[in-house]
Amino acid sequence: MANKKKRSDKAPVQTLPNYHARDKWFTAAKIFLTLSPLISLGYLQTAAAGSNVQLAEMLTANPEITVSFLASMTGPFVAYLMKFVQSHLYDGDAAYAMTNLTLMMIGEAMLYNTVYFIMMIILMYFVFDMTRMNPITAIRQKWKDHFWRDISGSIALLLICAFCMFVSMRLGMR
DSSP, X not given: OTTSXXXXXXXXXXXXXXXXXXXXXXXXXXXXXXXXXXXXXXXXXHHHHHHTOOHHHXXXXXXXXXXXXXXXXXXXXXXXXXXXXHHHHHTTOHHHHHHHHHHHHHHHHHTTOHHHHHHHHHHHHHHHHHHOOXXXXXXXXXXTSSHHHHXXXXXXXXXXXXXXXXXXXXXXXX
């Protein structure tokens, strides 16, 4: 009987984080991102109605409005990428989720989308809170494991954001 281990000598059972605990936040972010072109169109339609100009004429006549509309069109693409972030998070690949959220946050910063930038920071905090994976550690971990393949969508987003940022700077919008 002396050889039997006591119940308290066993290693503690490690519980996995509940990755679905913050689904409503990811869903709300995807909805807002998907609606951003419609919100932009609403503003443009209101401005066009006030000046008796067709929307197409307004887009071709004013490059600043065109760039702003193009920047709003990145929202649905970010929402699409966020679907992959969530699925990888559910599979336990926190490095994928954090790396792509970081790149999406950089893209929103390039577009000066303050609301979406803050939204990405909040989602990054939720991923950190669930997994204790910070952006630097995530990028280092992903660097060793199919880095370019896993961030290809975010790289495309960053290219579009860089184009919009460059054009808006050339037009004197920033």
